[in-house]
Amino acid sequence: MAECRIIQSPRRLAGGLQRADGKALSLSQPLMQMNPPVLQLALPDTLEDTPLERWSIGDQIEAGQPLFTTQEGITQACPRTATVESVGTGKTLSGSPTPCRLLNLTVVDPDPPRQPSLTPLPANPDGRTLRQRAADAGIVGLGGGGFPAHLKWQHRLHTLIVNGAECEPFLTADEQTMRLRAPAIWDAVVALMSALSLQRCVLVLEDNKPEALAALQAAYPSVLDAQDVCITVIQSQYPSGAERQLIWLALGLEIATTTSPVEHGIVVHNPVTLAALADALHGYPLTDRIVTVTGPSIVTPGTFQTPLGTPIDLLLSQAGGLRPGHHNVFHGGPYTGWPISNTAAGVRATTACLYAAPVVSQTPSPCIRCGACAEVCPVHLQPQQLFAALTHDQLDEALHVGLSQCLECGACDVVCPSNLSLTKTFQDGIQDHQLQQAEKQRADRARTRFEARNQRLLKRSEADETRRAVRRERSGSALDRIRAARAEETH
Amino acid sequence: MLWRIWAPPQSTRAVMQSVWIALIPGTLTSVWVFGPGVLVHLVLAGLGACLAEVIGRRARGLAATQALQDGSTLLTAWLLALALPPAAPLWLPFVAGLIAIGLGKQLYGGLGQNPVNPAMLAYAILIVSAPVAMTTGWIVPFQGWSTPMPLTGIGVGAVDGLTGATILDLYRTEFRELTAPEIAQHPLFSVGGLGIAPGVEWVALSHLLGGGFLFARRVIRWQAPVGFLVGLLGLAAFFAIDPDNTVPVLTHALAGATLFSAFFIVTDPVSGATSPRGQWWFGLGAGVITYLIRTYGLYPDGVAFAVLFMNFMVPLIDQYTRPRIHGESRSIRGSVRGRS
Numbered sequence: 001m002a003e004c005r006i007i008q009s010p011r012r013l014a015g016g017l018q019r020a021d022g023k024a025l026s027l028s029q030p031l032m033q034m035n036p037p038v039l040q041l042a043l044p045d046t047l048e049d050t051p052l053e054r055w056s057i058g059d060q061i062e063a064g065q066p067l068f069t070t071q072e073g074i075t076q077a078c079p080r081t082a083t084v085e086s087v088g089t090g091k092t093l094s095g096s097p098t099p100c101r102l103l104n105l106t107v108v109d110p111d112p113p114r115q116p117s118l119t120p121l122p123a124n125p126d127g128r129t130l131r132q133r134a135a136d137a138g139i140v141g142l143g144g145g146g147f148p149a150h151l152k153w154q155h156r157l158h159t160l161i162v163n164g165a166e167c168e169p170f171l172t173a174d175e176q177t178m179r180l181r182a183p184a185i186w187d188a189v190v191a192l193m194s195a196l197s198l199q200r201c202v203l204v205l206e207d208n209k210p211e212a213l214a215a216l217q218a219a220y221p222s223v224l225d226a227q228d229v230c231i232t233v234i235q236s237q238y239p240s241g242a243e244r245q246l247i248w249l250a251l252g253l254e255i256a257t258t259t260s261p262v263e264h265g266i267v268v269h270n271p272v273t274l275a276a277l278a279d280a281l282h283g284y285p286l287t288d289r290i291v292t293v294t295g296p297s298i299v300t301p302g303t304f305q306t307p308l309g310t311p312i313d314l315l316l317s318q319a320g321g322l323r324p325g326h327h328n329v330f331h332g333g334p335y336t337g338w339p340i341s342n343t344a345a346g347v348r349a350t351t352a353c354l355y356a357a358p359v360v361s362q363t364p365s366p367c368i369r370c371g372a373c374a375e376v377c378p379v380h381l382q383p384q385q386l387f388a389a390l391t392h393d394q395l396d397e398a399l400h401v402g403l404s405q406c407l408e409c410g411a412c413d414v415v416c417p418s419n420l421s422l423t424k425t426f427q428d429g430i431q432d433h434q435l436q437q438a439e440k441q442r443a444d445r446a447r448t449r450f451e452a453r454n455q456r457l458l459k460r461s462e463a464d465e466t467r468r469a470v471r472r473e474r475s476g477s478a479l480d481r482i483r484a485a486r487a488e489e490t491h
Numbered sequence: 492m493l494w495r496i497w498a499p500p501q502s503t504r505a506v507m508q509s510v511w512i513a514l515i516p517g518t519l520t521s522v523w524v525f526g527p528g529v530l531v532h533l534v535l536a537g538l539g540a541c542l543a544e545v546i547g548r549r550a551r552g553l554a555a556t557q558a559l560q561d562g563s564t565l566l567t568a569w570l571l572a573l574a575l576p577p578a579a580p581l582w583l584p585f586v587a588g589l590i591a592i593g594l595g596k597q598l599y600g601g602l603g604q605n606p607v608n609p610a611m612l613a614y615a616i617l618i619v620s621a622p623v624a625m626t627t628g629w630i631v632p633f634q635g636w637s638t639p640m641p642l643t644g645i646g647v648g649a650v651d652g653l654t655g656a657t658i659l660d661l662y663r664t665e666f667r668e669l670t671a672p673e674i675a676q677h678p679l680f681s682v683g684g685l686g687i688a689p690g691v692e693w694v695a696l697s698h699l700l701g702g703g704f705l706f707a708r709r710v711i712r713w714q715a716p717v718g719f720l721v722g723l724l725g726l727a728a729f730f731a732i733d734p735d736n737t738v739p740v741l742t743h744a745l746a747g748a749t750l751f752s753a754f755f756i757v758t759d760p761v762s763g764a765t766s767p768r769g770q771w772w773f774g775l776g777a778g779v780i781t782y783l784i785r786t787y788g789l790y791p792d793g794v795a796f797a798v799l800f801m802n803f804m805v806p807l808i809d810q811y812t813r814p815r816i817h818g819e820s821r822s823i824r825g826s827v828r829g830r831s
């Protein structure tokens with residue numbers, strides 16, 4: 001019986017939050033399978049051909065059949081065997097003003113695909129095969145990032161970190177996956193380590209997940225014995241699962257925001273992503289994901305195995321619906337979630353959690369510079385200074401004191417006694433900065449173009465000048481000749 | 492219920508209220524030692540402060556009804572009442588309250604906007620413009636209940652029970668010529684107390700209690716108070732090699748406004764430095780300057796000037812004491828404007 005090394009991380013976040021985690025709420029129920037009668041899939045804006053040309057109303061699409069491929073090479077499979085009901089534009093989850101293209105499907109066969117739609121890979125595939133498979137199976141970061149997995153593997157990597165921290169309160173998708181699908185997670189680790197020739201793997205877990213730890217320990221495969229693999233247990237603290245914070249807790253390595261972890265040879269994956277990758281190795285593309293539906297406003301919170309595209313409404317009602325009163329439903333957890341304005345929209349690959357809470361109106365009061373926000377900031381920013389700079393329209397100053405390093409984790413909001421919306425202000429500031437940056441790039445480009453044009457014109461006019469000079473010289477000499485001839489005539 | 496009191500406060504109002512709670516022991520001992528004048532001052536300073544707050548808010552086009560909502564106005568008044576001499580003429584606390592809130596806070600745009608500590612600003616303005624009223628109203632400890640409250644501050648010397656000076660004053664004047672054992676013979680030292688800083692040590696120690704409460708509730712950090720005490724008492728201890736010419740360390744610690752300031756004045760978040768490291772430097776600077784003013788300056792107790800001076804240093808301190816950001820090799824110093 002193989003045993004995995006378990007290490008207690010000697011480091012802990014300076015700052016961060018330690019609050020009641022609310023995870024028991026959704027873990028008290030077993031994982032449930034969703035069988036929605038309809039699906040609504042949002043199509044990426046970057047698809048070249050319009051979906052209407054691809055599908056006509058009433059077409060039947062088999063489960064696992066590719067629907068579309070994004071620019072990044074990610075192929076989305078049809079989650080269930082279904083017929084095309086309509087294709088059109090509609091509102092996104094967040095209700096953003098630009099509508100997105102939607103594919104509405106009526107499910108014919110509610111069961112998940114029983115046959116692999118891709119050929120199962122042999123054991124120990126090489127790096128190329130694995131990358132191709134991840135792209136074909138639509139494997140993206142299921143922790144919430146949504147970044148295509150195969151793109152991360154293009155770099156030279158040496159360390160895999162499995163991010164099982166799941167530090168945000170109420171979120172349980174990772175924990176449930178680690179409890180129920182520990183063998184699949186290890187399978188993916190084995191495949192990744194051999195395919196990408198990684199030197200080590202660290203699976204990081206918060207100390208509030210003993211069941212997940214036991215399940216992982218029990219499923220630990222002996223093939224990994226010869227390798228440098230360990231489970232690192234860290235203190236439960238928000239936001240220990242933020243990528244750079246996690247790397248520091250696991251390896252003691254600080255990575256600046258100017259570089260990305262993969263450039264340092266470190267790749268971080270979420271356990272849900274790894275479980276999906278294990279399925280992909282067996283030929284099953286990503287069709288379902290685990291979603292936690294929780295929060296104080298949900299009647300019976302739980303975790304749900306959900307086909308992508310399942311309407312949010314359906315998922316909420318499956319969890320007993322909302323309690324009476326005014327509630328907000330958030331995409332994501334209580335700290336980092338954003339409000340969903342269109343609950344008819346479908347679940348995405350990045351929908352790890354739906355969190356519902358009563359609407360609270362808190363009136364902000366002025367900042368009293370108490371420093372509580374700075375105390376909890378995991379990157380050691382001074383949110384009060386950022387806030388002061390941004391509210392006085394000094395974006396430059398805010399950037400100087402580290403605005404772009406902000407994780408937008410929301411820890412500062414939680415502790416601010418003045419109820420200030422610090423994180424929102426920082427998000428807006430970062431967005432403004434990005435807009436400015438884009439504007440500047442455009443202006444730079446325009447300027448280079450303009451200067452090049454001037455240069456061209458200058459050159460041309462110089463050329464003209466010389467040509468004219470030459471001509472003048474020539475004609476000048478002709479004139480002289482005529483004059484000379486006339487002078488001769490008169491003499 | 493107990494956890495409610497000990498848990499860190501969750502709103503600005505709760506922060507202010509925990510400071511109120513922390514002020515209660517010191518206030519009660521002040522009343523015990525100096526008599527009911529303290530309470531009268533408290534009410535009058537509160538009235539002055541509220542009046543200024545209402546006028547200020549009106550002038551800024553805000554609803555006057557919200558004036559007292561965050562509790563900071565009454566807190567400023569309370570701090571003032573404890574800082575003023577207990578037998579100061581009655582107009583003094585009222586005017587002090589007006590100045591503190593009017594000039595010290597509303598003029599800058601209300602809560603959170605003031606660059607200097609409003610209570611200390613009022614104290615400093617008054618000690619410069621009304622020095623007699625501000626320095627002579629001191630009562631012999633434990634005679635407060637039998638001493639009539641003067642209304643105008645005139646004829647102080649004629650009233651029984653008024654010392655007209657604090658122990659720190661005496662060290663500057665009468666005690667100048669005396670040696671340490673002779674000073675110990677002074678009648679003031681026999682008045683109750685522990686014989687260290689006649690009577691007032693009880694007030695100081697109860698402020699220590701209040702400060703401990705604020706620390707336990709995580710309303711204040713240790714850096715500013717400890718920095719202040721290290722600056723002040725460290726210098727005092729160093730110069731104590733000459734006991735005949737210097738004020739003893741314990742007197743520095745327990746007399747005057749030392750402990751009160753350490754926990755309630757230099758810890759003011761709005762006008763103080765904001766990072767823990769900055770708060771240490773802020774406290775240290777205030778302590779050193781307080782020592783210098785007490786020893787070489789014109790005024791008996793220099794906390795107000797020291798704190799105001801350090802308040803003006805805050806932007807600088809804040810810019811040079813930022814913690815290192817995770818992933819950066821060095822901390823970011825200075826500001827954009829400073830560099831261009």
Ligand code: SF4
Nearest residue numbers: 367369370371373416
């Ligand atoms: S926690 Fe809020 S009130 Fe305190 S310093 Fe930060 S922003 Fe200001």
Ligand code: SF4
Nearest residue numbers: 377406407409410412
């Ligand atoms: S949101 Fe930004 S500033 Fe606030 S605690 Fe998180 S990282 Fe720090």
